[in-house]
Amino acid sequence: LRFGECVAIQSKNIENNVLHINGTWDSVSNSKTTTKNIYSDRKITLPKRCLQIIDEYPLKYPKDKISKDNYIFIYKNNKPYNISVVNSRLKKINSSKNLSTHIFRHTHIALLTELGIPLKSIMERVGHNNPQTTLSIYSHVTEEMSKNIIEKLNEIDLLN
Template identity: 40%
Template sequence: MKLTANNIDNRRHYLFMYYIVEFLSLNGMRIGELLAIENENVDLINKKLTIDGTIQRKANSKGQYGVKDTTKNLSSYRTIDLTNRSCEILKSCMLENKKAIQWDTRYTDRNFIFTNYRGNHIYFHRVNEALEKARINLNIKNKITTHTLRHTHISFLTQMGISLKTIMDRVGHSDYRTTLGIYTHVTNQMKNELINKLEDIEQKELL
């Protein structure tokens, strides 16, 4: 979609869509939390990210769209560890923003990392629109949203054997039942896969 975009603004848009989708999958954040990331929230040396707010869809005192507000709840305020790839994504976005500050007079630096060509946060629905286009292009039947990617991250961690408490801390869940629902679904799938593999072994031994 980026390669076939018809102008530089759309190419930037789809490049950032790509980064957002991957970053959400790698870190399990809410979309509002991701869009609220500011430069000072990022510690690339120690590979850590402080999540301390969410974007509210309203104009600030200057008429700029998108205002950073406090996190959803107390447990949503957290510092998470980043993978090398997550750090690469952040550095790439920061570099694109620096180029826009230098060369594009339309861009206003508001200190956010995941921005559109004007320096405002990318609108929530535009991310879901890009996901829907990609889903159709790839002939994927199930609906995919930014929240799907959050669940994907929790599923990955569950499959890796990470404890329920550690997953809750990473994704900022205050109610264990929210995490437990996904955790239980995945572990039940893993149990079924285990039985199927054991059945396969038994069948081979009989042969």
């Protein structure tokens, strides 16, 4: 998910383990707006761990601090988290990588690619229309993918 899509999730957007992404959080207007494009309005099935996080997260807040609009990922002001605050906190983590909210999107797509998920399925999951966007920007070759290439090449017996 894009950061704005994630923080714009309301409890009504999840039904039977399926998340309907129908908006994004605009930190300038401090409100939920339409998705980036028509392909960004989509439904995705959530894995078990995501559902656990979504179930547990509101328990961290007293009942009177829960967002009246039922946003799931809220901050002190009962509004969704601000991307600047989250990116600032990520930069404080001692890591060799330049962490930002967007790196998680890149990683998700790279891992799906590594798992052999078809390009069309990845595109639909992340809200892309153009395969070039997914391929050129997001499909990083991971160490595991490089290892798999060598394993596959070593399996080929050209002499028989």
